[in-house]
Every structure is written in structure tokens, then in C-alpha cells.
Amino acid sequence: MAVPQASNPLSAPRGIESPRGTRGTAGHERLSVHLYFTPAISPLHPYPMFGPAPLFVLTALLFAFYGATPLAAVASFVRTVSANPQAAELFRFIFLGTIVEGGRQLGETVRKFGSSFFVVKAEFGTRDFAYDWVLNYLEHHRVWNESSSFKVVARNAATRPNASSALGKTDGHPDAIYEPAPLTGSWFRWKGHYISIHKNVAGFAHYDTGEEVGGTLSISIWSRNRQILDDFVRAARQFYIDSKVLPRKVEREKEPSGALTTATFSQGDLSHDWMLAYLRSTNALRDTMDFTISTKQSDLGWGNGHKDTVRYMPAHDTKQRFLFTSERSGRGTWVQVVVTPGQRNWNSQTPTGGSIELILHSSDKTVLADLIDTAHKKYLENGVSTVTVHLTDNRGEWAKTITKSRRALSTLILPTDIKETIVADARQFLESEEWYNQAGIPHRRGYLLYGEPGTGKSTTIHILAGELGLEIYFISLASPGVDDYSLAKLISDTPSRCILLIEDIDCAFPSRDDEDEDEEPVLDKDGKPIGNRSQTPPRSAVTLSGLLNVLDSVSSEEGRLTFATTNHIENLDSALIRAGRMDVKIQYKFADSVQIEQVFKRFYPLEEHANTVGSEVGDGEKQADGLVASPAYSIYSTAEANTYAAEFARAIPSGAFSIAQIQGYLLTKKRDPAGAMEGVKQWLKSQEEEKHAMMELKQKRKAERARKLKLAMERAETPAKQPAPNVASGVVAVNGKIND
Numbered sequence: 001m002a003v004p005q006a007s008n009p010l011s012a013p014r015g016i017e018s019p020r021g022t023r024g025t026a027g028h029e030r031l032s033v034h035l036y037f038t039p040a041i042s043p044l045h046p047y048p049m050f051g052p053a054p055l056f057v058l059t060a061l062l063f064a065f066y067g068a069t070p071l072a073a074v075a076s077f078v079r080t081v082s083a084n085p086q087a088a089e090l091f092r093f094i095f096l097g098t099i100v101e102g103g104r105q106l107g108e109t110v111r112k113f114g115s116s117f118f119v120v121k122a123e124f125g126t127r128d129f130a131y132d133w134v135l136n137y138l139e140h141h142r143v144w145n146e147s148s149s150f151k152v153v154a155r156n157a158a159t160r161p162n163a164s165s166a167l168g169k170t171d172g173h174p175d176a177i178y179e180p181a182p183l184t185g186s187w188f189r190w191k192g193h194y195i196s197i198h199k200n201v202a203g204f205a206h207y208d209t210g211e212e213v214g215g216t217l218s219i220s221i222w223s224r225n226r227q228i229l230d231d232f233v234r235a236a237r238q239f240y241i242d243s244k245v246l247p248r249k250v251e252r253e254k255e256p257s258g259a260l261t262t263a264t265f266s267q268g269d270l271s272h273d274w275m276l277a278y279l280r281s282t283n284a285l286r287d288t289m290d291f292t293i294s295t296k297q298s299d300l301g302w303g304n305g306h307k308d309t310v311r312y313m314p315a316h317d318t319k320q321r322f323l324f325t326s327e328r329s330g331r332g333t334w335v336q337v338v339v340t341p342g343q344r345n346w347n348s349q350t351p352t353g354g355s356i357e358l359i360l361h362s363s364d365k366t367v368l369a370d371l372i373d374t375a376h377k378k379y380l381e382n383g384v385s386t387v388t389v390h391l392t393d394n395r396g397e398w399a400k401t402i403t404k405s406r407r408a409l410s411t412l413i414l415p416t417d418i419k420e421t422i423v424a425d426a427r428q429f430l431e432s433e434e435w436y437n438q439a440g441i442p443h444r445r446g447y448l449l450y451g452e453p454g455t456g457k458s459t460t461i462h463i464l465a466g467e468l469g470l471e472i473y474f475i476s477l478a479s480p481g482v483d484d485y486s487l488a489k490l491i492s493d494t495p496s497r498c499i500l501l502i503e504d505i506d507c508a509f510p511s512r513d514d515e516d517e518d519e520e521p522v523l524d525k526d527g528k529p530i531g532n533r534s535q536t537p538p539r540s541a542v543t544l545s546g547l548l549n550v551l552d553s554v555s556s557e558e559g560r561l562t563f564a565t566t567n568h569i570e571n572l573d574s575a576l577i578r579a580g581r582m583d584v585k586i587q588y589k590f591a592d593s594v595q596i597e598q599v600f601k602r603f604y605p606l607e608e609h610a611n612t613v614g615s616e617v618g619d620g621e622k623q624a625d626g627l628v629a630s631p632a633y634s635i636y637s638t639a640e641a642n643t644y645a646a647e648f649a650r651a652i653p654s655g656a657f658s659i660a661q662i663q664g665y666l667l668t669k670k671r672d673p674a675g676a677m678e679g680v681k682q683w684l685k686s687q688e689e690e691k692h693a694m695m696e697l698k699q700k701r702k703a704e705r706a707r708k709l710k711l712a713m714e715r716a717e718t719p720a721k722q723p724a725p726n727v728a729s730g731v732v733a734v735n736g737k738i739n740d
């Protein structure tokens, strides 16, 4: 197994190099911690030069035995001792012992005196940045070379400098890391000075992380010059910054050093989406070792391609760290990220309450601003090939974002010049904010797209959003939870410069959805129609005044394009569609022969045409609705293609079918233009039959409704004679109004 060079002193060259950490580092502020040198508490032990106890004992014995003057006592003692060989031996032993011990203590005192006089000491505690700088610096310079006692660990190899690349080279097993065993003293020379290191035993491995906590590392520089310590710590700090060492995991509440900047992005806010896009695009979370697996494409995570079904996401609280390099300053800053996925709301099935928490290893706030800026740009860049649509939940809040592939303008089939006119109009509006301000006109523009279903109203808005690089904020007035209040709130929560799409705008008005246009109204005895649309309750909780307020509100004046779509313009109140609220009105009709021809050509493109279309907006657009999904057809020439298309257009009556219907038919004949031609008669016949069946159904419903209304009317006229209204049938007459 390969042992990483940086961490294995056994394979390292001997000798200490001078630090290399000072190259090109000007302007680095990543860890803007100021260095404070506090005097270490080192109690001075007042050792005497000689051990006094033995001498006192000896003198006391002399007096006790001989009781004379000291000199006489000594002489008499010497006499006694020399007369007795055993006593002489004992005396020599005590005397020599006293001299040896005295010498040892003298040496120790001199050493301590020297070391306090000639040595500068410093202590570094674990979980402090200064400790990280120095440890990393010493590890890099392999100062434990001379050591003979190691602690070998593999456990947190992955969190060590260059760990991911080192691990990548191996067979998946961790590498061994050599650390000096506690209390081992190592020496090295740094810039001509001797430095000794001691790693103290006081630390313990953290229960969860295995990280060492509470330990200390002390260095002694053999010099009286404090400046050397200062230089050493600065060099270690600069080296740490330059070598971009993966920093240890930090906890925001336990890091009061002021060296970190923290930021939280909450789900539901746009900035959360930007940050998500950034994290996704930069693979910032790839080094995670703790996964949650998801099959939801919308989830943060990665697979092996954008169509992957299995996605790998970092599990909650894995504290991933990535290096962010600011484009503006070129500086690299480590960022720790914790992604908390939101809980899925059981009702709306949209995730809420999630967040992204960032801890930047910098006290410089501009780094955070740069990161947000970069994330925003990334988000917009992603939008070049996609269109982002924001949706509401059933509590009337922006809750979900989906991205759709962008579609090329050429795939929108409308009568001559209409689409170009819409795009040009919208573009000009966005560019003329100043003009609007000067003219004192609110900078907003409303478009009403109305007409038959399936004729391209929604498609137009989708394509326009892609052309203009705007996001769509989609509100359906028929959605539960959307009322006057939530509508106002939803709109005030949208950014300026976006497309606000209000679908089914007619829902706010009494509907005649289930009536035929040519249906004869049922009349009462005075000849007035009963149960007409003015008496049918609207399908939305939004009122006309609520809608008008929202359209006129100040928050709609910020370069917003409001699009409203309806199949029933006749149901709309004229106040709503007057100029100033709906400035441009575009009618969508069933396809004419020119459009039918174009649909056919788009469905079965010739080779050269297919290539042009494909290159317009990239791969994403090829998937759009099958319109350009078919491969190129070299089986027919341009002339043949035109003939086929024209024949197809002749076969289908103009103004009778929507493009959605024609497209639906052609989808059954994918890659088979000849089959599409052959089958068209049969398809028309089936459409006719379907229409017929629908008509019959409507007739039946109409007759049933007429019968009920008449019955209700008769009961209302002669209440006493008639039985009570049939509640079960759902028909109730209240104040002359009929609620069905």
C-alpha cells in the first residue's frame, strides 16, 4: 500500500528545509486571525543549589553525640570514624552522595535558568487555528524524522491534507499517518535556530469524530529573541493558507474566534436556489463519505449523467468543505457547507424548511458577497439551456421550482410574424425602463393570450422566457389556496424582471364552461334566462377587485411581464382587459393550412434542417415535446418533403384542429411520414366520431340541466303545493338564484 509522502516521515528525506510558504501570498486574508502571544504560566521552582537536608541532619548528629564546639566536634567525629572502618565507609558514602546530588541539582538549576533565559516557549491548543497552522507546517517539514516513537493512525486519514487525492491512489483502504507519540521531544533547525517540540498527552479523541481534543503542542525556540517565534508562527500561518490544506470541521457556535463568516440560505428563498445550483455545478459536495440516496431528479445530488435515476446526496450534517476561488480577487477561501433537506409537506408534497448553511474561513465579508454573486451567475448560466418555473403550493406560497429544457423560437408555429412581434415587444419593454420612468408610466406590461385550447399559449410563454432569460412565476387562479390575500403576497414575493404567468384567469369570473356556446338558455316565466353564467359561482377564491389590485399594485411596476391566458375571453370583465392592464392581446386559433404544413415539416425534418435546429439551443431543446425529437430523414428529398407536407395540410381541414391535436396524431407515427400520410383519413374519421360522441354527451347534459331548472322553477313558484326541494339531487333554490 502506498504511504503518502507528506505524512510518512520514514520515507522522508532527512533534514529540515527552510519554509517555502512565503511565495506569492500578498493579500491573503483567509484566516485573518491576529496573533496574540500570551506568556505561558510556568511556575519557577526555587531549587536550592545543594540539598540542605542531609547537611542539617549531619550537623545535628554531631552536636548530639559530641556536644562540643563545632570544630572539636568535627575533629572528634573524624577520629571516631577513622577508628571504625565501617563508619568511615558510611561517612564516605554520605559525603559522596551529597556531592553527586548537589551537582545534579546544580546542573538542573543551571539548565532551567538557561532555558528560561535563552529559550522562547509557546504552547498551541487543539481546535485552535494556530495549532492547525503549526501542526501542518511541522508535518509538511517532517520534523518528526528524528523521532523514534510514533503514534500511527489511519482513522482520520481522509480529513488530512490532500487526503482525497492520497486516498484516490489507493485500493480504497485508508493510509497510515505517522504522528509523534505524546511527550516525544523532537528537534529541528529553522532559519538557523534550534526548535524543540513536545506534543503533550492531555488531549483525548473526540467520541464522535475521533479528532484530538484538549491536547497541546509546545515548541521551544533556543534564542532570547521573541521575534523568531513571531516569524515562525507567521510562516506556519502563511504556509497553511498557501498550501490550501483541508481545514478541520468547525461548529459555528464553538468558534467564537471571529475568523469565520457564517450564512444561512433558507429553502423557499431565491438565494437558496442559487446556492443549490452552484453546489451542484461545482461538485462541491463530492468528497462526502456519508450519502443519502435519492431517485428524485430535483434533489441536490449527482449521478453519472443528467439522466441518472440514482442520485447521491451528502447526508445531513456531513460538513463538506470546498475551496471557493473568488473571480474578483483570485483568492481561495475554504467554505464548510451543511445542506439540510426540507421536509416534504404531506399536503402539497413540496419540501419546505430546508436550508444551506455556509461557514467561510474568512472574516472578510466581501468573500461571502463574491460567493453569492458567483452562485447567482451560475444559476443564470444554467438557465441558458433551461427555463425555470416557480410553482405555488396549496397554501398559496412559492414552494417548488422546476426546470424545463429550453425550446427554440423556431419550434413555435404561429401565423406569420406573430412570435417575432411578441419577442421584439417584450425585449423592447425590458430595455426601456428609463423611458417609462421619464414618461411617468408604470414599468409593467400585460399580455393576454386567449383562444382555443392546445393552440400554443403556454408554449409561447415558455419559449419567450427562454429567449429573454427570464424565470416564470406560475399562478393558476383555480388552485386551492389562492385567494386575494395569497395572490397579493405571492406577487410581492416575486423578483423584478420575471414573467408572471396567471393561467385560467377566467376562473375568477362566473363560468359557462359546461355550456355550449350555441346553447339555448332556459327561460323563466318572464322570459329571463335561468342558470346563465352570471349565476354560476366562479371557480376561484380570487375576486375581480383582488385581481385588479394585484395587477395595479406598486410591486407590479418593476419590469415585470404579466401574461394571462384564457380559453374564454368572453367571460372576462372589460376592466381587466383594458389597456394598461392587458396591453397586448393575442388570439390563438385552430391551425390553418400553413401551420399544419409547418408542423409536419418540423416533425419529419430533413437532415440539414434537423442539424440547424439542434444547434440552436443545445441538446436540451431536442427533447422538446417531440417536435424536433425525430431524427433527420434522408429518405426523402426537399421537394418530396414539401409535397408530403402540403398534401398533409390539404388533407386536414384548416381551422378545425389545434396544433396539440395534430401533434398528438403525428406522435403515433413517429419516424413514419408516409404512414402519417396514409393514416390521416382514418384519424379524421375518428376525430369526427369523437366530436359526435362529445356532442351527444353535451346534449344529454343540457337536457338534464334544463329539466332540473324547470323543475326548480316550478317549485319556487308554487312552494306550498310542491314537495320540498330534492337536496340529494343537489338542486337548491335560494332567493331566486339557482345553485347547482
Ligand SMILES: Nc1ncnc2c1ncn2[C@@H]1O[C@H](COP(=O)(O)OP(=O)(O)OP(=O)(O)O)[C@@H](O)[C@H]1O
Binding pocket: 411, 412, 413, 414, 451, 452, 453, 454, 455, 456, 457, 458, 459, 460, 566, 567, 588, 625, 627, 658, 659, 660, 661, 663
Ligand atoms: N403554436 C404552436 N406551436 C408549437 N407547438 C404547439 C403550438 N400549439 C400547441 N403546440 C403543442 O401543443 C401542446 C399544448 O400546447 P399549449 O399548452 O401551449 O397550448 P395552450 O394554448 O396553452 O393550451 P391550453 O389553453 O389548454 O392551456 C404543446 O406540447 C405544444 O408543443
